[in-house]
Amino acid sequence: MSTKTITIREALREAIFEEMERDPTVFLFGEEVGEYNGAYKISEGLLDQFGPRRVIDTPISESGFTGLAVGAAMVGLRPIVEFMSFNFSLVAMDQIVSNASKMHYMSGGMFNVPMVMRGCNGSAAQVSSQHSHCMESIFSYIPGLHVISPSSAKDHKGLLKSAIRDDNPVIFLENELLYSLPGEVPSDEFTIPIGVAEIKKEGTDVTVIAHSRMVEFVKVALPALSEMGIDIELLDPRTLKPLDIETIVRSVKKTNRVVIVEEGWRFCGIGSEIADQIYSACFDYLDSPVVRVTSTENPMPYAKNLEVATLPSPEKIIEAIKSVTYRN
Amino acid sequence: MAENSSKAPKTSKPKTVKPVQTKPKRNRQSKTTIPAKTTKTSQLSKQLQQTLDELGKEVSIEMMRMMLLIRRFEERTTEMYQQRKIGGFCHLYIGEEAIAVGTAWAKKPDDYLVTSYRDHGFALALGMSPNECMAEMFGKVTGCARGKGGSMHFFSKEKNFLGGHGIVGGQIPVGTGAGFRAKYLGTDQVSLVFFGEGAISQGSFHESVNLASIWNLPCLYIIENNRYGMGTDVSRVVSIEELHKRATAFSIEGLAMDGMDVFECYRVMKDQIEKCRKTSRPALIEAKTYRFRGHSVSDPGKYRSKIELQAYKDADPINRTRKTLTEVGWLNDEDFKKIDKEVKAIVIQSIKFSDESPEPSLEELTQHVYS
Numbered sequence: 001m002s003t004k005t006i007t008i009r010e011a012l013r014e015a016i017f018e019e020m021e022r023d024p025t026v027f028l029f030g031e032e033v034g035e036y037n038g039a040y041k042i043s044e045g046l047l048d049q050f051g052p053r054r055v056i057d058t059p060i061s062e063s064g065f066t067g068l069a070v071g072a073a074m075v076g077l078r079p080i081v082e083f084m085s086f087n088f089s090l091v092a093m094d095q096i097v098s099n100a101s102k103m104h105y106m107s108g109g110m111f112n113v114p115m116v117m118r119g120c121n122g123s124a125a126q127v128s129s130q131h132s133h134c135m136e137s138i139f140s141y142i143p144g145l146h147v148i149s150p151s152s153a154k155d156h157k158g159l160l161k162s163a164i165r166d167d168n169p170v171i172f173l174e175n176e177l178l179y180s181l182p183g184e185v186p187s188d189e190f191t192i193p194i195g196v197a198e199i200k201k202e203g204t205d206v207t208v209i210a211h212s213r214m215v216e217f218v219k220v221a222l223p224a225l226s227e228m229g230i231d232i233e234l235l236d237p238r239t240l241k242p243l244d245i246e247t248i249v250r251s252v253k254k255t256n257r258v259v260i261v262e263e264g265w266r267f268c269g270i271g272s273e274i275a276d277q278i279y280s281a282c283f284d285y286l287d288s289p290v291v292r293v294t295s296t297e298n299p300m301p302y303a304k305n306l307e308v309a310t311l312p313s314p315e316k317i318i319e320a321i322k323s324v325t326y327r328n
Numbered sequence: 329m330a331e332n333s334s335k336a337p338k339t340s341k342p343k344t345v346k347p348v349q350t351k352p353k354r355n356r357q358s359k360t361t362i363p364a365k366t367t368k369t370s371q372l373s374k375q376l377q378q379t380l381d382e383l384g385k386e387v388s389i390e391m392m393r394m395m396l397l398i399r400r401f402e403e404r405t406t407e408m409y410q411q412r413k414i415g416g417f418c419h420l421y422i423g424e425e426a427i428a429v430g431t432a433w434a435k436k437p438d439d440y441l442v443t444s445y446r447d448h449g450f451a452l453a454l455g456m457s458p459n460e461c462m463a464e465m466f467g468k469v470t471g472c473a474r475g476k477g478g479s480m481h482f483f484s485k486e487k488n489f490l491g492g493h494g495i496v497g498g499q500i501p502v503g504t505g506a507g508f509r510a511k512y513l514g515t516d517q518v519s520l521v522f523f524g525e526g527a528i529s530q531g532s533f534h535e536s537v538n539l540a541s542i543w544n545l546p547c548l549y550i551i552e553n554n555r556y557g558m559g560t561d562v563s564r565v566v567s568i569e570e571l572h573k574r575a576t577a578f579s580i581e582g583l584a585m586d587g588m589d590v591f592e593c594y595r596v597m598k599d600q601i602e603k604c605r606k607t608s609r610p611a612l613i614e615a616k617t618y619r620f621r622g623h624s625v626s627d628p629g630k631y632r633s634k635i636e637l638q639a640y641k642d643a644d645p646i647n648r649t650r651k652t653l654t655e656v657g658w659l660n661d662e663d664f665k666k667i668d669k670e671v672k673a674i675v676i677q678s679i680k681f682s683d684e685s686p687e688p689s690l691e692e693l694t695q696h697v698y699s
């Protein structure tokens with residue numbers, strides 16, 4: 001299979017382009033997606049390619065345009081809503097939680113809402129309290145939503161294509177600081193199924209579960225870990241809901257130790273759920289309690305030193321891995 | 329890892345796809361509108377003359393000085409951003425100074441004020457120190473928010489400044505709440521709620537103004553219409569371009585003012601604030617202005633033409649004030665240069681102060697999550 005190297009930004013753009021070409025009901029809208037070519041240039045060139053009927057600049061009306069997408073999706077279109085960042089999805093929360101996620105169920109299966117809401121999630125560089133939210137656990141809590149948060153170019157492309165084809169509302173969480181990261185993707189068309197984790201690196205000593213940018217943080221820690229003689233297995237769930245617990249359990253049964261890394265807050269984080277499922281499924285296989293690396297319990301501060309102290313880091317990940325292997 | 333080859337979508341497509349109606353594709357370059365001409369050189373309008381008489385020489389010069397301080401402060405802010413002493417999002421007010429300054433001199437010290445992330449001008453005009461503002465952007469503990477907020481989130485309890493806010497439209501209900509408090513306790517304060525023209529497309533705007541109208545809250549809603557919300561020309565996203573006419577929908581007064589004329593901003597704001605104080609009726613004021621820089625320090629602003637930008641720069645609120653004050657004989661070139669030198673020194677001092685200030689300690693991290 002031949003491959004090519006593209007950035008995550010290009011991977012997303014290719015996915016949107018290919019799906020819009022394939023299916024005339026797919027359209028993109030959001031703030032600055034058209035004439036400005038996207039705040040983060042994901043949609044660069046798409047207005048020229050598809051015209052203003054299908055690549056639509058919206059006013060700053062997240063609640064309105066997200067709800068509009070729900071309605072359009074109920075009657076047969078397949079909207080891709082871009083949130084300039086997922087922080088602004090909070091303005092649209094009622095439409096997502098009360099409408100998008102529940103429409104299929106409360107109509108007794110009569111209507112479905114095939115829409116994708118995508119954009120960058122998590123902290124960027126010192127953008128402070130209102131612009132640094134990690135939304136995965138909030139969305140994952142809601143029955144009826146799929147939540148995807150990939151880490152590589154290939155996963156972004158393959159999963160976004162699947163998300164657009166999926167018949168449910170899908171939350172697709174990207175990360176601004178990953179957009180320029182290059183990676184290999186198949187040259188031919190491909191998709192990656194929703195709900196399937198991937199082992200990014202095989203290992204024997206500890207299962208390290210991480211998604212989105214945290215996968216890169218773990219990779220940074222790898223040389224130091226191998227110097228200590230610790231061989232980790234790096235597992236990226238890629239989809240957080242539905243969670244591929246089988247792949248996780250298989251890995252845990254092999255390594256008997258788990259560290260879960262997430263950028264979000266600790267309390268009710270994604271890691272809480274993953275740890276709970278691990279304890280239920282394979283408690284007897286664990287040689288150590290699950291250890292979690294998360295952000296500290298505070299809104300994101302602006303000051304650089306405090307921001308660094310808030311977020312997970314390769315160093316904090318190494319400490320956690322040392323603790324489950326009893327190396328401290 | 330299992331990977332599917334692509335397959336046809338599961339849902340059946342509708343037979344005909346009805347086109348979504350969007351406005352016809354426009355010329356990518358925004359339309360150039362020439363801003364209002366500067367005051368006629370030979371003869372001051374009666375209104376301006378009256379305003380100047382009311383303010384007097386000293387206060388008028390103070391107002392110009394404040395505009396200049398804001399300008400110089402933000403020019404240095406850009407430099408500090410380029411030197412990476414300031415990070416994150418950083419939105420400049422350059423070109424819009426007349427609104428904050430006119431307002432600051434028109435309000436009473438205990439009137440409330442709230443605005444968006446484009447908050448440096450308001451903070452300084454309200455009398456916050458350049459030191460605490462610069463230090464905030466340097467992420468130092470001596471900053472107005474102890475380095476926790478940054479450029480977008482300046483606050484001052486002392487000045488009844490309820491902050492700079494990052495979510496477009498998010499501050500509008502908050503400012504309305506301050507007006508509610510004034511009414512609830514029977515104080516005579518007014519709440520001044522500022523936001524960009526982009527924010528009027530948010531539900532929070534419509535909900536707030538309706539609440540203020542039905543409950544007679546002493547709130548003034550001021551749209552800083554700088555014609556762009558990021559790269560979006562206002563004409564592409566609103567159903568009426570005379571934004572203040574939306575007031576009709578809430579049965580309140582709506583009016584426009586030249587947001588690049590500090591004396592007009594002062595006069596209109598003064599009238600409106602006093603009226604609101606007396607009647608407790610909200611109003612919607614559209615300040616027509618322009619930002620000379622990009623949306624934020626990192627936006628090159630390619631979506632607007634050089635001609636348009638130049639036309640607005642020709643109406644620079646600071647030059648305009650300088651000209652007026654020179655005409656009435658209150659200011660000469662030397663005076664201006666002296667003031668400029670003074671404010672530049674203040675800004676340099678704020679940088680020195682910020683450089684020398686300590687970072688917040690790590691104990692600060694989880695402080696102030698709860699009170």
Ligand SMILES: Cc1ncc(C[n+]2csc(CCOP(=O)(O)OP(=O)(O)O)c2C)c(N)n1
Pocket residue numbers: 031060062084088091444446494495496497523524525526527528552554556557558623
């Ligand atoms: C709810 C929300 N959506 C989107 C954004 C991103 N954003 C920040 S500023 C801005 C444009 C706002 O324009 P306007 O209200 O005119 O204010 P200006 O920046 O011109 O002062 C946008 C879209 C945001 N901060 N909040």
Ligand SMILES: [Mg+2]
Pocket residue numbers: 524525526552553554555556557558
């Ligand atoms: Mg604007």
